[in-house]
Each structure stands twice: as structure tokens, then as C-alpha cells.
Amino acid sequence: MLSLTETPVFSTEDTRFQEISNLIVKVTNRCNLNCSYCYENIVQKGQDMDLKTFKNLVDKVMKNSVQNRINFILHGGEPTLIGIEWITAAVEYAKQQAKIYGKSTTFGIQTNMIALTDKLINTFIDLNVHISCSLDGPHYLKGAMRDYAQKAYQCYQLARKLDANVGILMTINHSNYQYFTEIIDWLKNELQVREFKANVITSVGAGYNLPPLSAEQVFTAQKDILNAMIKTEGKEIVEENLKVELLRFFDNNRRETLCAEKTCGAGKRVVGITPDGSLLPCGRFQWDDYNFQLGHLSEKINSQVAENFQKSVQNFHSLVPESWYDCESCSARKICSYGCQAFIVRSKEKANVECLPTKMKYRFFEENRDKLLPVVNSIREKYDESRQPESDYPDYQDEITYRDYQDYSDQFYKDSTYTDGGHGW
Template sequence: MSDIPFIHLFSTDTNKYVYDVNSNDIIKVDDIAYDYFHLLLSGFEPDECKYLLTNEYDSSAITKSIAFIQEIEKAELYFSKTRPQEIALFCCENSMKYTYSNYINQLTLEVTQRCNLNCRYCIFSGIYEQSRPHTKKDMTWKIAKSGLDFMFQYGGRDPNDSILLRDRFKPKEKSDFTIGFYGGEPLLNFELIQKCITYCRQNAPTDKKVGFVITTNGTLLSDDIIEYFIANNVAITISFDGPQNIHDKFRIHANGKGTHQEALNAIKRINYVARKMNLPETLYCLINCLVLGGFHFRELFDYFVSLENLLDNEYVHFDLVINTLTGGLKKWNDCYPEEQLEKPAGYEELLEEYKSACLAGKYKNDNNHTFYFDILNIFAYNNLYFDLHARTRHQFSDENEILETSHPGCICKLGSRRPFLTVDGRILPCERVFSENPSFYVGRIDTGLDLNKIKSMLDDFTNSTIEECRDCWCYRICDVGCINDNYEEGVFDARKKMDKCRQVRARRHSELVGMMKLLEQDPTVLDHYNEVAVS
């Protein structure tokens, strides 16, 4: 279909639109143009299309509409026929080597495989075949130091990558690269964390600013540790799943006791220490909320709204990330048939409330909305148009046509964005992949990243659908997802990727329709997304 415009058609109740892949823009068209494009996409030649249109439209109107289309195409504004010639994440071998020699964004250290909890849905809980169970292994200083030295040499942020900044309190001063501390429960090896931070302060290149992040269940956070993290600019993420009946079903001690109160106390303790230190700027922290099923989203939403005084005050601001573990729900129900969980209910209700709030202008002025609407925005954020709006406004704003060598926007640069260093020195693409699957090993810290292995993984992902991708209208706005989701028993499975492709196209079409329905009512209704950029 390379001889016809690279487009996708969709319509609302009142208007018809063309999503133009090359310009990554959305154009409202009249009925004649829409039907003309529809006939082209159906395989008819241009002259055949004109003839068939005479059954419904006046000849002069057809001529005028098609002339307008051709004029726009000739001006190289829209409706280009260009398709990618080569599907590749890197244009050449040198480009790949340069990226992996200069732009490793974050190295996450598995400082320990020990954990003081026994969370029932955890990837390390023993129910996932290709992931390790909890062990008593700690990372040695030798491996940690090698990881830090690796980042001193290769750490950096690609200036061509955009970042996601949705929160007004999120620090605007970026580090050049980041060291993350992960587990298990990383605070069980706090001494190593301190040693790493001290080493970075004393030995990092003077032209590189190092950032630090830690993900913790919060149960071991003391006032002294919090004060240490604040003094050393360590961004704290607390794992906290909301109300007690949700949190305590999954996040438990080995004896079955829930940890809700301990996690909530950690949030209160952070507030206390921040107030005591009288910080000159608001302290930014993060809550990572993982949910499976068997609950109502309204209950979860109302609970976080009720924590306003803890989550948003002059001393501390907690951003919130909601992750619904759909794959984990299936695994749970397979492993625990006596405790079957239904999919979470009530999400559509919150989305409709969010749309109404947008149309009511609740987000047009940053100072015009309350904490309630901030939380509502967060709940809708990952699932309603923000990604699509950002991608069709920002991501390819400097390109009128797809580059000859390019890649759909659906796969990360494996081992570049957030490589994960295990306690025994193996490097994985990130902390989310199955750690016991050799297919995901992309290097060792003593020998470095294996670029041949990374290229092979990228090629498997790309080549499995290369012909389909070349002509897919979702090329620019694809989010087929993590490469981890496309492996079956350690082997890349092209069928799983194709299934996801079909799902993504259906969802993106629906999102385009829904987004334009909102914009038809008020063209500025989503302007609060304009500062969002997606990487």
C-alpha cells in the first residue's frame, strides 16, 4: 500500500478525521475527502475513487475536494505516501555503539535479594517460573563498585530523548545519570547503599551530576535514614497499595501479618523529618501503588484523597503511580483458585468524572483545582489520552515525514534506559524482566554490555513483524510494550507480539475517537497535557 497516503481514518458523531502518520497530526476533513481516502485504502485507483464518489456527490464538489487534497500533498504538509524503508532502532552499528558508550540513563543495583516481607504477588514470591525466589544473597562491594565505575564511564542522558514531567513538584534539575537501589528490601543492606553514595560523591566525574533513587516497602525507614536520604538527595519511592483491606491482602510479613500501618507510618515519618529539617524546597517523593483485583477503584481513589494532609503540604509532596497488574491477576487466579479475584471495578466511572472535570475547566489553571482533582488526574493519567495527546503534539514535532530508517515507538533501548545489576554481577535490561531467564542476560559487569546480544534481542522483536510495521498506521503511536511480554518459556514468541499489535490498534483507534470528542467540545480541554513529553 506504499502508493497511497500513510493515514488512518476515524470519525466521531459530528466530524470525520484523518490521522496522518508522517506528520503525526490529526486533520478534520469533509465527507468527500473522507470517502475518497476510504476508497483508496480499500484498494481502488484514484480515478476509480472519483467515479465511485459520483454516486453520492456532485462532480464539481468532488473535483474541488480532491484538488485541495492534492494541493496539500504537493506542499508536503500532509498525506505523504512515505513509509519507513528499514525498521531499526539504530541507523548503524556506530550509532548503537555511541549510545551504549555515552547514554546509560540509570543503573539499578540489586543491593540484596533478602526481604523482610513476603508479598504474595511479588515477582520474587516463587509463583513465577522464570524469576528467582527470595534468597539471603547480598551484593558485594566489589560488584557494586564495578557498577558505579561503569556508570562513571558510560552514564549519561541522550539529549534527543524526552522525559515525562507531569508533576509540578518534580525536581526540574536533572542528573546526568542515576543510581537506583533495589531489592529484595534494599534497606537490609543500608551499609552498602551508604558506601555507594560516598564513593559517588568522592569519585564521580566532576562534569557529571549523579542522582539517587530507592524503592522500599518503608517498614525499615527510620528518622535517621530518612534524614540521610534527604541530605544526600536520594529520591524515595514507597510501595503502598492504598487502604488496609487492599494493601494487607498482598503486602504481608512471613507470618501473614499485614504491613499497611507500617507503610503509612513511613509516609508520616517522612513528613515529620521534612518538617524538622525545615527544608527550603518541597521534598518530592513517590508512592508506587500495585493493584491486582477484587476491589473498586472508587475506594482506592477516595482513600488517597483522604491522605491530602500527608501527601501534599508545604514540606512534602508525594506523587502517585497506579499500576494495575493484569498479567499478575491471571497468575494469581491460577495459583490461588480458592481466592479468585475479579478484575478491578469502577474505573470507567472515574474516567467519566475526569472528562467532566476537564470540560468544566478544572485543569485550565494550575491554581484552580484542588488535591481531589490532582488525584483524579493521576488515576486517569495513564489510561486517558495523555500519551496519545503528547505523542501527537510533541514526540515528532520536528519531522514532517518518517525517517528512512526508524522504528515504531514501542520498544526501549534495552540496557540503556535502566539496566539492572544483579547481586552476582549479571546485567538485565531492567528490573522488570524475569531474572532467571538467560534470554534476558545482556552482559556482566566485569565484561560490560553484550551489544551483540542486545542487537539480537532487538532484531527478534523487530523482524517478527517487520512487513506489518512498515504499513501500520500505528507506527508513530505504537506501544506494544515491554519485550518481556513477548517471550514464552524463554523464547521470543512472534504470535504474542502480533496479538498485542491487534490490541494496540483497536485501543489507539478508540482513543483517537474519544480524544477528539472531548476536543470538539472545547479545543483547549487537554491543554494541561501540553507540558507532557513522552520518552
């Protein structure tokens, strides 16, 4: 640390972005829904990111990152509310700058779908912006929590009709955890979906005062999904998180997972950006999480700013160390992704809600090894495990890439075969 008498050394290089490959761009803090379990405290009227701020972000990452591929995920709030002109200008500028610096780009957007129009969908197709939609089940599901689910379903069907690349990101929550057998039938039969992602909700943001899901509730949903995968030998339906864990379970040569590394890519390979240009460790913080901000895009870079950034990242990863109390001796570490440090530190209980369910899954894997092997063989036939991950963000995911590390997952894309003009993960 600099002493009081030392003068910060100014630099033209922004080392904060040196290893960054994934940018979670919160283009607005507005939303047209009010989901009770949203991990942000979203407002109906709020702030949009100025295009100048986005261009500044692009310039910094293109100039300073050593990574050859930069992944942009447009998040919010509801990112479609910022408008088609902004999105078009932003994507085109990023691609232009990437070409200048000899890099490639990928673009995705996480949306609740209800504001999508033919024009907007076709723009995404033209720009190669891949769509990840939030759906937690059919609108007729008892106790459905996702507002306007029928409208989202209709927009999903419209996007598919227009041949857009659309993935489905679900949550396991209090209202749907016991209905995943029915949900999977709906995915297969009505949406003709073969693969999806289901993340476990955590009581943060708008859902801060919601009781956390119990381990039994989480495992109820995941066991129903596993049984559906077993029933079809992985040929008709696959859940992405479980796919990754199954591959880890059956492959003894896999490298250690997050339980051994005790960290993720937040603030290292991944960074979140708020509408006003503040930097966050990842996208799983809300725009006004001031205690976890790492700095600001507009800061003039000097040695002190760079040091403060690194210290903030290290401090974030060091919080709540008791979450690791039995990791070294836990047999489930073979399949574990640890959970989410952002959600742990933001929650009231400061607890990893995925720890016990992971142990329960591991026992299920052990007890059903013979039944699960055909599922894994089917997955291996379809997915090229030799590919390197193109992004490290858990709220975003495509259909074909296996990842050892899940540094961000609140997005899910159906395909991952493009570079600058096709989305990969």
C-alpha cells in the same frame, strides 16, 4: 560475527554502557513481604550486592557513558534491607566518581516502606535519595493484596513528617481495580497526594499463574481515575500515565510514540544489574532470568563480548512480533506506550495486557474531549513540557516531567528539580 579463526580484539572501553543513563540496581533479591503479584520471585533469604560490585558498575558507566547525567534507582527485592551503611557508601562513591568524570547523578529508591526508620529516612534526605513507595490502597480496602499495608501507611506518614520527598507507585490489580474511586478519596484526603502513578500488573514472577486482568477490569480502574481528574479539572488529583497520554492526545505536534518505534530503551539507555553483577535489559526482569541476561560486569571487554551484548539486546526486542499486528492502522497509537516488552516475553500468554485498554481509553478521550480539555490545561499550567526527560524508566517517575517515551516506570517521585543533590526524571 567473528569467525572461529578470528581473535577477539580487547578494549579498555566498555561500549555496553556508551548510551546508558539509567541504572536499575537490584541491590538485593531479599524481601520482607510476599506479595502475590510481584514481578519477581523474591526470597526471604538471598543475596545482597557486594559494594565492590556496585563500585565496578559506577566506574564502568562513568568512564564509558556519553550521557552527562546518570540516574541510579535502587531496587530489589526490598532495597532498604541492604542497610544504611551500604547505601551511604554507594551513593557517596557514585557522586565522587561523577565529579571526577564531569557528570551529575540522581538517586532514587523503590521501597515497600515497612523497614523505614527515622534514621534511614533522614539519611535519604541528607544524600538526596528520593523515595518511591509501593501502596495499593488503604489497609481496610476489601481484599487488599499488599501485606502490612497499615505499616507502610504509617511509615509514609513518618517520611512526610520528616519532609522527605516521597512519591506513590500503585498497581492496578485484581483486588483493587473496582475501588479506585475510594482509593483516590483516600489519596487526596488522608495522604494529601496530588499526583500518583498506577501501573497495570502482569502475570509474571510470583504472579505467573495469576489470571491476567481483562481489558474491562483495567479500563474500569482507569476510567474511575479519569473521572476523578475531570471532576477536579486536574487540580486535585492526577495519575501520571494518564497525564502523559492526555498530553499526547491533545498535542498534534508530538513525535511518534513507541508504537511507531517498536522498541524501548531497555539495554540501550536503561540496564538492570542483579546482585551478582549480571546485566539485564531493564529492571523488570528478576535476578534469575538467565535466558535474558546480556552479560556480566566482570567480563573482560573485547569485540566478541560487545557484539554478544548488542545481539542479545536486539534479540530481546525482536521477540513476540505479533504484539504489533495492528499498530500501523490503530488510531490509539497517538497515545500508546505499547506496554512492556519485558512483561510480554516473561508472561505465560506472551500478550500485551495494555493494548485493548489503551484503545478503550482512546475512545473515552474522543467522547469526552470537552471535559478533558480543562484537565490538560491545568496540567500544562503546572508542568514544563519543554524539559528533556532525565530518565527512561517506567517503574520510577516524578511529579513534573512529561515524557514521550516511558522506558521504565516502576518508580514514582514527587519532585524532579535536582541534578547532583536533587532527583529528576
